[in-house]
Amino acid sequence: MSQQPSTNNYQLKVCGLTQLTQIQELISLNTDFLGFIFYEKSPRFVLNHLSLEEISEIKHLGKVGVFVNESVEKITEISEKANLNFIQLHGDEDENFIIELKKSVKKEVKLIKVFRVGETFNFKFSIFNSLVDYFLFDTDSKAFGGTGKTFDWQILNEIEIPIPYFLSGGISLENIHQLSTINQQPLALDINSKFEIEPGSKDLEKIKTFKSLLK
Incomplete structure (x- = not known):
């Protein structure tokens, strides 16, 4: 049995800004x-x-662009103009798409591949192990995220996760204590709709409270 890390190891991603x-x-x-x-x-x-210019001028090394079934050309253009550090592929992009994307974007840009988890997890994601830098597990939805709903995190205990991953989908102040039940802990927690006043407008006080719990 591997020792479960304490919550102060989690990094934080705030999405939908x-x-x-x-x-x-x-x-x-x-x-x-x-x-x-x-x-x-x-x-x-x-x-x-x-x-894109305003985003490019934001001084931060963790700027993530989230794309859903977008073209390689469009992702590359936005990545360069917005000066992104990470590209998150949240759609149905396959390994061939990622190979082409890696040829097109700057080498220092890291790739995050999202897997949308429903009641079960039957993805063969080993083909992506050497192609991307991180995985992200989110609750399956037709809207491609932002549902505020969690999937059963115990599903993650049934699979081998070979690279660092982000956990997304309905993470909140109410369920943060359940994270300790995951054997292989996430690198980062990805929060969005549970920490909003309205879509795109974040509840900063709530985020501060959440962040204090990660210490």
């Missing part, structure tokens, strides 16, 4: 990853609020 003032406050709180959604159907579609 749209407001510069909130982003600056999250930076001052030493938030590890800032998530920007480049999916037009999302209520948190960042380009409805911020330009």
Whole structure:
């Protein structure tokens, strides 16, 4: 039995950001990853609020661009213009797509591949082990995330996870204590809709409380 790490090992990603003032406050709180959604159907579609130039000027090394079934060309263009550090693939992108993307984006840009988990987990993700830097497990939904719902985290105890991963999907102040039941602990927690006043507007006090629990 491996020893379960304490919660102070978790890094924090806040996703669905749209407001510069909130982003600056999250930076001052030493938030590890800032998530920007480049999916037009999302209520948190960042380009409805911020330009690529504005995002590029944000001084942070953990800027994550979230894409859903977008073209290699579009992802590459946005990644460069927004000066992204991470690309999160949240759609149905396969290994061939990722191989092409890796040829197109800057080498220093890290890739996160998302797996949407329903009642079971039957993905053969070993093909992605050497292609991406991180996995992310989120609750399955037609909306590609942002549901505020959790999946059964015990499913993660049934699989071997070969690279560091992010955990997403309905993480909240109410269920954070259940994270200790996961054998292989996540590198980072990805929070979004449970910490909002409305889509794209974060409840910073709630995030501060959550962050204090990670210490």
